[in-house]
Amino acid sequence: MKIYGFEKLSMVDFPGHLCCTIFTGGCNFRCPFCQNKDLVNMTNLHEINEEDVLDYINKRIGIIDSVCISGGEPTLYEDLIEFIKKVKATGLLVKLDTNGSNFEMLDLFVRKHLVDYVAMDIKNSKTAYPKTAGRDVIKLDDINKSVELLKLGLVDYEFRTTLVKNFHNETTITEMGRWLDGAKRIFLQHFVDNGTCLQKGLDEIKKQDAERFLGILKNHADQVELRGY
Ligand code: SF4
Known part of the structure; x- marks a missing residue:
């Protein structure tokens, strides 16, 4: 599998665990607030063996x-399946970060117990x-199917939303x-423009507004938390 980034030790990428993090390249979305510009656009990358x-x-x-x-979006690559099997064979847990657009692959991972979170x-x-x-x-449709799959609770999971003033409001x-009603866990993540976003000039949502959003979502999920505020 083509790997373009490798963080050898992380205490934050998999809550409650010490992990290493692997980054694939490319994405089918172009979220304006994305801070992985080079990975998404496949520029200035060096492949790691x-x-x-x-x-x-x-x-x-x-x-x-x-x-x-x-x-990027790992599920764009068919050989992710074989790579995850190799990692699982080591006995380590696997966490997958995804935009949920590849329902079929996510469904396979969940039902074959190839991912733990x-x-x-x-x-x-x-x-x-x-x-x-x-x-x-x-x-x-595919994203909705991924939401409904995770809501079944066959694997531990979180939904996460990066709050950006230009896109999110009470409505x-x-x-x-x-939509997410009945979810196990939702994190509302603090957006900070670090200068590397796909689009310039986006604004963060202040903590008091994020707390208001949290109040709205609390009626729909077991656990709702702010992250990075
Ligand atoms: S935020 Fe995620 S889904 Fe959006 S463009 Fe970046 S890598 Fe893709």
Whole structure:
């Protein structure tokens, strides 16, 4: 599998675990607030040898307990399946970060117990999804199927939304809450423009507004928290 980034040790990418994090390149979305511009656009990247990564992982068993696979959008690549099987064979846990657009692959991972935790981005309400994901057309059916799959609780998971003033407001959050109703866990993430976003000039949502959104979503999920505020 083509790997373009490798963080050897992370205490934050998989909550409650010590993991290493692998980054794939490319994405089918263009979220204006995305801070992985080079990974998404496949520019200034150097491929990292998969065998070297697996060697490293094998030598660190006992220090790390898990591997986080992130991107870009990892599920764009069919050989992700074989790669995850190799990681699972080491006995380590696997966390997958995904935008949920590849329902079929996510379904396979969940039903074959190839992933232990899924963090799925929920960009916004269905109505505001295309604009928030930076695409004119989004296959919402697939994203909705991924939402419903995770809600079944066959694997531990979180939905996560990066709050950006230009896209999120009380109306979109209310609509999103109705959509995600019955979810186990929703994180509302703090957006900070670090200068590397796909689009310049986006604004953060202040903590008091994020708390208001949290109040709306609390009626729809077991656990709702702010992240990074
Ligand atoms: S935020 Fe995620 S889904 Fe959006 S463009 Fe970046 S990598 Fe793709």
